Amino acid sequence: xxxxxxxxxxxxxxxxxxxxxxxxxxxxxxxxxxxxxxxxxxxxxxxxxxxxxxxxxxxxxxxxxxxxxxxxxxxxxxxxxxxxxxxxxxxxxxxxxxxxxxxxxxxxxxxxxxxxxxxxxxxxxxxxxxxxxxxxxxxxxxxxxxxxxxxxxxxxxxxxxxxxxxxxxxxxxxxxxxxxxxxxxxxxxxxxxxxxxxxxxxxxxxxxxxxxxxxxxxxxxxxxxxxxxxxxxxxxxxxxxxxxxxxxxxxxxxxxxxxxxxxxxxxxxxxxxxxxxxxxxxxxxxxxxxxxxxxxxxxxxxxxxxxxxxxxxx
Numbered sequence: 001x002x003x004x005x006x007x008x009x010x011x012x013x014x015x016x017x018x019x020x021x022x023x024x025x026x027x028x029x030x031x032x033x034x035x036x037x038x039x040x041x042x043x044x045x046x047x048x049x050x051x052x053x054x055x056x057x058x059x060x061x062x063x064x065x066x067x068x069x070x071x072x073x074x075x076x077x078x079x080x081x082x083x084x085x086x087x088x089x090x091x092x093x094x095x096x097x098x099x100x101x102x103x104x105x106x107x108x109x110x111x112x113x114x115x116x117x118x119x120x121x122x123x124x125x126x127x128x129x130x131x132x133x134x135x136x137x138x139x140x141x142x143x144x145x146x147x148x149x150x151x152x153x154x155x156x157x158x159x160x161x162x163x164x165x166x167x168x169x170x171x172x173x174x175x176x177x178x179x180x181x182x183x184x185x186x187x188x189x190x191x192x193x194x195x196x197x198x199x200x201x202x203x204x205x206x207x208x209x210x211x212x213x214x215x216x217x218x219x220x221x222x223x224x225x226x227x228x229x230x231x232x233x234x235x236x237x238x239x240x241x242x243x244x245x246x247x248x249x250x251x252x253x254x255x256x257x258x259x260x261x262x263x264x265x266x267x268x269x270x271x272x273x274x275x276x277x278x279x280x281x282x283x284x285x286x287x288x289x290x291x292x293x294x295x296x297x298x299x300x301x302x303x304x305x306x307x308x309x310x311x312x313x314x
Contacts, residue, residue, distance in 0.1 A: 008146040011161055012060045013153035014053035016202045019046075021155060023198060028256040031194050035260060039194075039267045047274035050205050054280075058209040079220075082136045085110045104248070108187035111247045111289060112136055112169055115183075120171060121287065126308050129285060131171035131181050131243070134220055134231055139166040140206035167203050170220065172231060173241060179282060180207075180216065180232050181241040187248045192257060193264050193311070197284065200242035201277075208280045213238040241282050246309060247289040264311035286311060 023031060038045050085106065115121060120132040139162030141147060149156035157164045169183035182203045184196045207216055213235075221228040268284045271277050286309025 008148045010148060010150050011141045012056050013149045013156040014056045014205065015049050016053040016198070016205050017165065018153075018155060019049055020195070020198045020202050021157070024195060028192075028260075031192070032256070032259045035194060035263055035267065040263065040270060043267075043270040043274055046201075046271065047276040050201055051276040053202075053205040054208045057206060057212070061209065061211050079116075079133055079135045081116055082109070082112050085113055104188040107248060108168075108185045111185060111187065111245070115169055115171075120174070123287060123308060128175060129243075129287070129308065130174040132174060133169070134172045134180070135170040136168065137166045138170050138220075140203060140212060141165060165202070165206070169245070171243065177239075177282070178231075178233060179239055179241055180220075181243050182207075183243045183245050185245050185247070187246075189248070191246055192260065193244065193286070194260050194267075196244040197242075197264075197267070200244065200284070201271075201281075204240045204242065204280055207240070208238045237279055239280055239282055242284045244284070244286045244309070245289060246286060262312055268311075285309075 023034060026034065116133050116136070118133075121130065123129040141161040147160055147162070148158075149161055167182055168185040171181035171183050173179045173181055182200050184200050184203075186192075186196050207213065216238075217230040217232050217234065220231045222231045223229075264286070272281065272284065288309045
């Protein structure tokens with residue numbers, strides 16, 4: 001008689017993930033209204049949701065959810081290279097998928113690979129934003145065995161949570177604090193700063209429980225002659241930066257989303273004024289990466305990869 005497969009690990013569909021999916025389903029006009037009513041007029045609502053989400057994940061671990069893990073394949077023993085853009089594209093052929101013009105996702109992968117090749121990013125005119133590459137596709141809600149969202153949660157996506165939520169690129173600030181940076185890659189004309197911001201907040205919430213912070217330190221390492229050691233220093237409270245990394249994007253003043261872009265400086269200031277958010281997030285920055293005909297050619301060596309986003313006029 002064959003052994004039964006282990007039961008799937010059930011992870012909570014925490015409130016900030018629920019809100020991200022809800023906002024994702026809104027029209028641009030509805031997102032503008034939500035931005036005004038919540039992000040501008042009542043940022044404490046999002047701060048409470050952020051804080052509650054950390055507590056929800058922490059409570060689930062306290063009730064016996066012990067096999068939750070990060071995606072360690074790309075991080076143990078030092079940062080691992082993402083697949084080359086050519087290899088990633090060829091895998092579609094291998095899987096008999098249609099290979100046509102490059103998709104925005106494939107172009108975003110080129111940006112990810114370029115950041116890896118350069119060892120990180122340096123930012124024109126803002127040396128304090130320089131950061132080292134530390135990993136890619138980090139999945140905060142992954143376990144060794146099968147993982148699913150709590151099936152009793154209304155609206156929770158089906159399947160492996162890591163298929164829905166994984167950090168595009170993990171960086172480490174080059175300043176004395178050496179903080180982890182959650183990098184959200186946005187490619188193309190349809191980049192939405194509100195969704196990118198919510199995505200970054202969600203990842204920070206998912207990494208800010210004591211257990212998740214310990215796992216991040218254990219599993220994201222640097223390697224020297226003495227072996228592996230934690231990349232990130234121990235801290236009383238986990239703290240992160242968020243970088244929204246934009247490529248292939250041009251602002252269109254006539255676009256309905258222009259109101260979202262114009263509001264970003266005020267939105268970020270309001271959120272970072274909330275103690276529950278400032279406790280875990282030091283700064284939120286926009287980094288724009290200019291593209292040419294060959295994106296990777298611009299990233300050779302330690303070339304400057306971007307410049308801060310002027311949220312008002314970019």
